[in-house]
Amino acid sequence: MPEAKETVLEINLGNLAHNYRYLRSKIDKDVKFLSVVKAHAYGSDSVAIAKKLEELGTDYFAVAYVEEGIRLRENGITKPILVLHPQFTHFEEIIEHCLEPNLYSEKILRSFIATAEKLKQKNYPVHIKLNTGLNRLGFDQPEIETVKELISTTPTLKIASVFSHLAASEDWQERDFTVGQIDLFRKMSWELIKDLEHEPLLHICNTSGVINYTKAAFSMVRTGIGLYGYGNDETVDPYLKPVGKLKTIISQIRKLDKGATVGYNRSFKVEKPSRIATLPVGHADGINRIYGKQKAGVFVNGEYAPIVGNVCMDIIMIDVTGIDCEEGDEVIVFGGPQHPVKFAEAGGTISYELITGIQRRVTRKIIPE
Ligand SMILES: *Cc1c(COP(=O)(O)O)cnc(C)c1O
Numbered sequence: 260m261p262e263a264k265e266t267v268l269e270i271n272l273g274n275l276a277h278n279y280r281y282l283r284s285k286i287d288k289d290v291k292f293l294s295v296v297k298a299h300a301y302g303s304d305s306v307a308i309a310k311k312l313e314e315l316g317t318d319y320f321a322v323a324y325v326e327e328g329i330r331l332r333e334n335g336i337t338k339p340i341l342v343l344h345p346q347f348t349h350f351e352e353i354i355e356h357c358l359e360p361n362l363y364s365e366k367i368l369r370s371f372i373a374t375a376e377k378l379k380q381k382n383y384p385v386h387i388k389l390n391t392g393l394n395r396l397g398f399d400q401p402e403i404e405t406v407k408e409l410i411s412t413t414p415t416l417k418i419a420s421v422f423s424h425l426a427a428s429e430d431w432q433e434r435d436f437t438v439g440q441i442d443l444f445r446k447m448s449w450e451l452i453k454d455l456e457h458e459p460l461l462h463i464c465n466t467s468g469v470i471n472y473t474k475a476a477f478s479m480v481r482t483g484i485g486l487y488g489y490g491n492d493e494t495v496d497p498y499l500k501p502v503g504k505l506k507t508i509i510s511q512i513r514k515l516d517k518g519a520t521v522g523y524n525r526s527f528k529v530e531k532p533s534r535i536a537t538l539p540v541g542h543a544d545g546i547n548r549i550y551g552k553q554k555a556g557v558f559v560n561g562e563y564a565p566i567v568g569n570v571c572m573d574i575i576m577i578d579v580t581g582i583d584c585e586e587g588d589e590v591i592v593f594g595g596p597q598h599p600v601k602f603a604e605a606g607g608t609i610s611y612e613l614i615t616g617i618q619r620r621v622t623r624k625i626i627p628e
Pocket of ligand 1: 295343424464465466467481482483484485
């Protein structure tokens with residue numbers, strides 16, 4: 260058995276490369292590829308992931324917040340970085356670090372123009388977000404004239420791209436709604452760009468958009484979850500490889516007789532002579548209480564062992580009765596024999612929340628391609 264020293268999130272760059280090539284193969288060669296690396300690259304390691312994606316040939320990056328973009332710049336990432344959710348308090352830093360803001364409201368647009376004028380910018384690349392039905396961030400159709408007017412009267416900005424975001428691209432039941440969003444995007448973006456002298460990039464597809472609405476790739480796609488190995492669909496998942504694998508180790512094994520109880524609030528009662536193993540991972544690492552009380556389990560030497568009792572802050576207990584194992588053996592929480600989606604589903608959640616929830620105190624170990 261290879262020995263894990265502690266709880267480790269392995270980040271497999273070979274799997275990332277596989278997923279990148281798979282998603283790339285879905286779209287035309289001249290469509291640009293934006294890699295979403297927000298939230299520590301979906302809970303992994305944004306610098307390692309972005310470096311690999313740059314090597315693979317991604318055209319663009321996106322992060323949610325300015326801090327995340329600065330971290331990439333400080334670590335040598337040179338491709339353009341779109342900041343999806345900036346606040347006006349960070350606009351000077353955006354320009355200092357050559358980051359490109361999403362401008363999603365009149366207030367934000369006016370405020371960025373003021374900063375760009377103050378810092379004497381010319382043709383600074385910005386991205387205009389249109390709301391086509393998600394009703395989260397973005398300009399509505401009646402505001403387009405205002406956007407055009409504001410941008411045409413300042414030399415400081417240049418629209419690098421116009422984009423929108425789909426609300427239900429993974430859900431076939433919402434197909435009509437999605438097609439409606441795509442049509443509205445086509446109309447609104449044309450209204451916005453038709454009088455410009457240059458042609459901004461247009462993009463609306465996220466991962467499930469790339470897979471289910473390939474014809475709506477426009478001139479760029481924005482993929483996040485697919486790069487990390489998840490297709491939001493059990494027919495797509497087999498083509499992708501999860502990048503993250505969460506491993507830990509057995510700290511202690513104890514034998515318990517019938518009637519003994521395990522853990523806080525005595526929430527697991529031993530019904531027959533049992534072997535219970537203790538692992539150094541808990542809800543403070545991102546394995547939430549919801550996974551306890553046998554809702555989910557882990558893999559020990561290839562066999563499933565349920566999590567018993569309540570999940571503690573730094574510890575979970577598993578039932579290893581009948582499993583050939585000893586203290587120091589490796590345990591796989593997810594990845595490998597346990598598809599992370601299955602684990603997430605056992606906790607009533609989705610891949611996105613599981614992987615972005617793995618806390619920073621868990622060691623990240625990069626496995627090169
Ligand atoms: C997070 C995000 C994405 C990536 O979506 P996936 O479903 O992970 O591919 C794309 N666009 C925007 C605006 C986002 O916030």
